Amino acid sequence: MTDTKTIQRAWCMYDWANSSYLLVITSTLFPIYFNGVTRSFFHSEEVMFFGLQVTNTVLYSYSVATAFLIVAVLSPILSGIADSGGSRLKFLKLFTFIGSASTFSLFWFKGHNVEFGIIMSVLAGVGYSGSLVFYNAFLPEITSSDQYDQLSARGYAFGYVGSLILLLISFGLIKNFGLVGLDNEGTAVRIAFMLVGVWWFGFAQYSFYHLPKEKVESGGKDKAWLIDGLKEIVKVFRTIQHMPNTKVYLLAFFFYSTGVQAVMHLAASFGEKELKLESGKLIATIMIIQVVAIAGAYVFSYISKKYNNGISILCMLVLWVGVCLFAYQTTHEFEFYGLAFVVGLVMGGIQSMSRSTFSKLIPENTHDNTSFFSFYDVVEKLSIVFGTFSFGFVESMTGSMRNSTLILALYFIVGILLFVFSRLLKSSTFRSI
Known part of the structure; x- marks a missing residue:
């Protein structure tokens, strides 16, 4: 059986893997690239999105809001899945694939296909946020309560270092695109999108291999997760009223x-x-x-x-x-x-x-x-x-x-x-x- 230290390291490595999306894509490269390529293609700040004319930065703001609204609606259900047992790793893999594949797909967003770029960015956001529900649910399973803060901080540190390393790699690629045989800076940015997808999915495999393999509980309890999460949220809401x-x-x-x-x-x-x-x-x-x-x-x-x-x-x-x-x-x-x-x-x-x-x-x-x-x-x-x-x-x-x-x-x-x-x-x- 995999030892505790290896399991905890594997848990922290998932933060190393997926934090690259938050820093490199959401906070840095994608909004800058999105504004630039849409402005170049439409020769204006206004873009066409499914036949509607909208300002590019406004559209991006709405896309971020949409991604997190989807996750906010799904969170109680996802929490119910995580608490029901037997499905954490399976759904962690699912949301990781959705997020990393969508991020990788941003390579094909070149400005004219605004709808594709927005849809992929929203799916990437859903994959990232959804995966965190199951990632966090492993914490009580792999350490004692008196070690929660320490292990959580360690995971944060892994994520910070990993994402900063990839951002530096991406920055170097973008600023020196000619030295690596690329035609322009935009192509380098799109390759950076691919790197984030590969980084996220690749390093996550170490976590998937070493994290505990759960057994589905008998008695059909796992079938009740659609309402279990909602019941728990309502219960907490009523408690908070007092x-x-x-x-x-x-x-x-x-x-x-x-x-x-x-x-x-x-x-x-x-x-x-x-x-x-x-x-x-x-x-x-x-x-x-x-x-x-x-x-x-x-x-x-x-x-x-x-x-x-x-x-x-x-x-x-x-x-x-x-x-x-x-x-x-x-x-x-x-x-x-x-x-x-x-x-x-x-x-x-x-x-x-x-x-x-x-x-x-x-x-x-x-x-x-x-x-x-x-x-x-x-x-x-x-x-x-x-x-x-x-x-x-x-x-x-x-x-x-x-x-x-x-x-x-x-x-x-x-x-x-x-x-x-x-x-x-x-x-x-x-x-x-």
Whole structure:
């Protein structure tokens, strides 16, 4: 039997495999490439999508929202599958294939076939997000509860290092396309899409080989997963109605996560369109954000220990408002780099602090930890849908992505107000980490 350390390493390696999609495709290369090739083909910011005329950046915002809306709807069902036993590895393989194959297929998107590009990008997003449900479900099976944080952090580190390595490889390929016999930069970017698909699927095989092979439980329990997940979500929702601090925190989390996720997914698109930054500079900017995010997680963890989680999150939300307001008037690339540094600082902090804060609000003696976090995951996915859709909608109504940054500032302000005018900051539950 495979030893525990090998199983845990295999679990972490899946983060190494699929994080390349989030960093290289979603956050960096695809939005930049999409804006460029559609503008070149249509000689305009306006593109035709199934007979409808729409701004290219608006269309991309809507496509991100669509992918996460699909996963938000499926999440309760997927959680039911994961909890029913016997199907985790099978569905992890399925969503990995959907995501990696769709990412690989982006090689054939050249600008004229907008529908193909959008459909493949949405399927890739569904594959990525859907796979995480089953990936996370393995954690309680491969280690003890006192090791959750350590192993989870190790997986995050694997994902960060792996995705950064592939981004550097892709960046080198794009900047030196002539040296490897390629005709232009666009071809190099499309090859990078293929590399992400191969990287994701290839390294995932190590995880698939070593992760526990589950046996399907008898008695037909596995057939009830279509309703089991929904029942668990409803159960948690009813429980939260009697937990005022948790209810207010989730509402605040929804609003500020709306802003955070929109920035994460659309920052590169903003820089390319509003500041006319070339791809090399945008990729370098994303690298700055990734590196600084690690430091940000530690900085705000320290603030949390010194005061409490509520104060730490409140400080970050104030900074997020400043980020949005500064982005509205940013006109120079060096201002954008400075903005990226601050974004990285608060992005790393807000992601790590939000999840750990929610864990403290879960009843100590509950047996429904998975269901609580499944509910949390649905709230987060819906915030991505709301954030990316509203960002695109405001741009479509006003003609400027700058105006969209102001609506994001409003979401952060709502989060601040919910913290200030509730009992969250004084709650004993928000003890130091």
